[in-house]
Amino acid sequence: MPSFGKRFRRAAVALAATAAVGTAVVTGLGPVPGSASSHREAPLVAADPQVDGTDLYAFVSPDKPSTTTIISNWIPFEEPAGGPNFYSFAPGVHYDINIDNNGDALPDIVYRWGFKNHYVTTDTFLYNTGVVNHLTDPTLNFYQTYCLTRIARGKSTRLVRNARVAPSDVGAASMPDYATLSNEAIHSFGATGKTWAGQADDPFFLDLRVFDLLYGANFSETGHDTLLGFNVNSFAIQVPHSDLTHGGDGSGVVGIWTTAARRSVRTQYSDGHQAFSGKFVQVSRLGMPLVNEVVIPLGSKDLFNASLPKDDAQFAPKVQTWGQDPNDLPALINAFYGIQIPDCDNDPNNGIDRTCDLVPVFLTGIPGLNQPPRVRASEMLRLNTTIPPCTSACSTLGVIGGDNAGFPNGRRLSDDIIDVSLRVTEGVLIPGHDPNADTLGDGVDANDASFVSSFPYLALPHSGSDANPHTSVHRQ
Template sequence: MHHSRPTRRALTATVAVAAVAAAGLASLAPTAGVASSHREAPLIAGEPKLDNTDVYAFVSPDAPDTVTIISNWIPFQEPNGGPNFYPFATKTAYDIHIDSDGNAKPDLTYRWTFTDNYRDRGTFLYNTGVVTSLNDPDLNFFQTYRLEAITPKGSTVLVRNGRVAPSRVGNGSMPDYGTLADTAITGLPGGGKTFAGQADDGFFLDLRVFDRFYGGDFSEIGQDTVAGYNVNTLAIQVPKNVLARNGNATRNPVIGIWSTTSRQRAEVVRADNSRKLFGGYQQVSRLGMPLVNEVVIPLGRKDEFNATKPQDDAKFARFVTNPEVPRRIQDLYRIPAPATPRNDLAEVFLSGLCKACGPVAVDLNSQRLNKDVDPAKFKLSEQLRLNMSIPPTAQPKRLGVLGGDLAGFPNGRRLTDDVLDITLQAAEGVLLPGHPAAVDGLGDAVDANDVPFRARFPYLALPNVAAVNRN
């Protein structure tokens, strides 16, 4: 894609020219409204430990018989954020949910819960010397976790006392952080592995999209807003059959994924400053197809969306079929908004792509494609959907399906997928029959992460150590 900085008149002319071109991949173009969910709703913006920022799901490129799912939390971590740095919350459930039959309810949930540990409460230091291992006595504060696999039949403990990779304090304290982080990768019974710890924020975009879509004249683009920041990540890699309906990924290759954060319902602070938590878990944050809560759900409904389960998503459907983003772009850049209702977007957000699902007539990533799914029990819901039968691409294309790469977004989401550029294109109707495949120049000019991703699990780059404000 050409990333010039067009004027309003140039963008309008580009649309008019492109409209006469045939769109060979238009029927497989990606969805609108999917990017990252940093500080997406009023309540969760004040609770960063509970704020899930991104979900990724892809067939593992170096282990193609497995799927890797990554969910990130705690956005905009400045690397030098001591003395407490960035622990996961305790008394909180961090969940990744899998729906293999399309009824909008989890068939499998992976749940992490965390415990704080201190060696010496008499010091202010996170570490009291150079840390060379997870068990180093100089690592004063550390976290452990319990990982459970939850199904409708019950719960199985997969990891009882897993170690969290610590926040990266700095090179003086952790001179070989890569090795330290790798030792936090934990094997799972029956195959697979998991990781909990800090990483570079792998999402790349210019967030000035929220400032009148790049200043109102599309001239202020190209700055990676989250470059240099870190996140906390939970990653899990498991065989495909573990995730598939009836344990058979050949017959049932499509799964839906979302993550949630839930905390206990009430907290009381006692006179001695101790705290008592009461009640069961209450969901307070949710993420499947990112940016849905930012730019699809209106301000007054964002906290409600975070507390809602996918099975109840029908109440938000009208915000998908009548999206706000194209109207705002029309006001600013004179690009005509596609006619509503946007059933193309409803298909991608709420059902996945299949010939029986809606106007985008292609079988790609709806659970309705699974042979053991009862179509009568299928329910529209917002999820990130992945067809596990599509193998990894040797040279991934950043525009995913829009670039002809069926292993990319919206068929799951890889770390390298340029979802913001895809979002802007799809918002302008690239899914619609007869529409151009892309509007030349419509993107944020941030095409890749600022640091390379790792080639092996958990794939995200190591956390940044240099101050974000160093320049």
Template sequence: MNLVEGPAGRRLLAVAAAGLAAAGVASLAPMQGTASSHREAPLISDTPKLDNTDLYAFVSPDAPKAVTVIANWQPFEEPNGGPNFYPFATETAHDINIDNNGDAVADIVYRWTFRTSRQNLKTFLYNTGPVTSSVDPDLNVRQRYTLQRITSHSTTTLLKDAVVAPSFTGKASMPNYAHLADEAVTPFAKGTAKSFAGQADDPFFADLRVFDLLYGGDLSEVGQDSLKGYNVNTIALQVPKQDLALNNNSAANPVVGIWSTTSRAGASMRSGGASSLQQVSRLGNPLVNEAVIPLSAKNQFNAAKPADDAKFLPHVLRPELPTLMQAIYKIPAPTTPRDDLVEVFLTGVCKACGPVKADLNSQRLNRDVKAAKFKPSEQLRLNMKVAPAAEPKRLGVVGGDLAGFPNGRRLTDDVLDITVQAAEGILLPDPPDAVATLGDGVDANDHAFRSTFPYVALPNMESVNQS
């Protein structure tokens, strides 16, 4: 595979980010939605427990033969939101979907399903004393899960009754929460893979006043991390690259497409089986349903399969953000239709895919993919052959770092700055000088990420209004 590097590579990656940027922040006027697909559609806003908030995928920096995928649910968890706090939804499929042959259909589904038990029904308390382990008798509300790997050929149970890290109820209740989180890291497949489920600090960082007429109409509203202090429910998976690759050959077939979904029991749940589940939330690249999809289609997108994404093509061809930027900040909008964005957003980047003549992260780069069966669709695409960066750059591909967004997404990638700047053509020929100054003034998460799996920071304990 010939990955473009140097100045040409940076220009390519800017275009790649522009595709996702234009798609991701295409209507930044006041609207229903905040953050990276936090509360992005009317129906899912009413059921936050089922809401996918973010998806990350990257080659594991401390285990480069493996890939880590992190998916988050339930936005804006205030740490002191008791007495029920924030359990994962039950009777619900939390799925990470993998498409390794580019036909817009999941070839592999990793599915987490949760169950809840309560030790003492005579108390309102989440815990009745200091909790020192997942089986501590003082932990009243407990969750466990089953993890399955589903393909068209078989369903394999990878874990059963695995421990979920509880919500962090405070230092008095959980004096060593790091230990509880470590207990929830569960190895499987003879130790070659790991799973985690539990609460974590929300890793997304951004000033969400972008929705107030693009930071107040004069960029006066920047520099405030709107997610600071909030938690999310996190599922993390680390598996060897070959487990995801087409024909289990990550050297010949290194590109995979990834998206997460939430599906809940429908009216026919009593009949059992996957056909009785109704998909209610979907997330690939950040900010897509948040902003590119109009209000009339947001619920439809959450329920749609990637194979049906052609219906959303007009919103990619004519993104709204550049028009808004031109009207508010007098930055000229690029000419439409944006055929280059179609390649980046729906196919991944490759020389055979469209006008961006470089190879980066399309499944068509996989040796064993049949081009005739390739179908454009919205996915977070990761080229597993790109090694982790020794010094990751927060602007990812816009900054010349091939290991960052939109080639997958790392926890440290500043996706809002990438999308805004790249959508306005930061690396296109002769962009207006103002483009390079665009950003939200929030360049990193307020907590350092952990250096080992599951990488996310431990959950916040202080009230948001004090953090």
């Protein structure tokens, strides 16, 4: 008979999954393959995947420690053989990476990607009309370009013009050397800046088989990566730390979040084409993983995606008391398994208090690690750029594993977000917490594909010619 620890570990993840994907069931969106860090997390973006930001990563570049790398992923659950149209960024959308370098919850710097569609010919249904060896080959019938702009305190600077995007990996016959195509999509700017956009393996890893809640009576299962075999669209940027911190508070701490904004009016014409007009309206937002997914209640998810960090006081009570509502994940775990609900003052008579753990992790930064000297409580991913990358004794558990270069001090591709988040949710940062919280996890400890050692660090996408992308580990 397996131990209680293992049984609880598997079941706790299943409960977390239920809380995360309950939105899809309740709102009539139908079953989905799972729901991950921010994959299909709110009703509106679930129906608009091109502006559904799935994950945000920010870390001191391991091979260039004087720089910061930021990666933003979009379009969840891309099937590799997703032809004939495959996957593209939405033209006419503002895809932004926002930087707060003084703790006031306002964007001091914005990096903005704007994409444009191109066709060699529209007289074919094909994505490519022959073998594609290079991004500029005329056989790549559909391709995208983008411009990258830096906006700082009212001044806009164009960093890159008409840069090519790496296409979807159609398959080995069409793109026999996809690595070359991906590398050709790396573009330089300034003295040391780099940018890249294209398709990649989804780097998030977790087990969320939610529709078999407790796996029947079989608690002997090992973890299975729900996102194994799926791709995402991604863009990345690498810049010197000073590009992010200049004009800030001098701490080296930056807050980071992504947003997507569409024109407010879409007109559909009878001949099939569309036109967009009106002001740009924010429709997607992502900073820390799992916040809108699990913490924000159903009725506020679209509001959160449209909101600004400076207005996060409206969501703060949910974080400060998480576990008090019987529908909160800590309360569900307590009800099913008797694990005590974390409480900073250990006094249930005055309600649940999470101001000593969840508030610093998600809203202010952790004192002495990644909290700015003066901070306005707001949800974003915070990175202390003065902490060097880990070179030995690194932990995928990041800070709670003794590795201050990892999550929640930024987020590396290899950080085990589910294990860390479950343990923090169950109070590992509170002295005297339930010891069962120390071993929580989903049994999936690494991505299904190997990350690369240089920018943009992401693993190559699963090929469209792979007949079984969801059953085999994809190593490069």
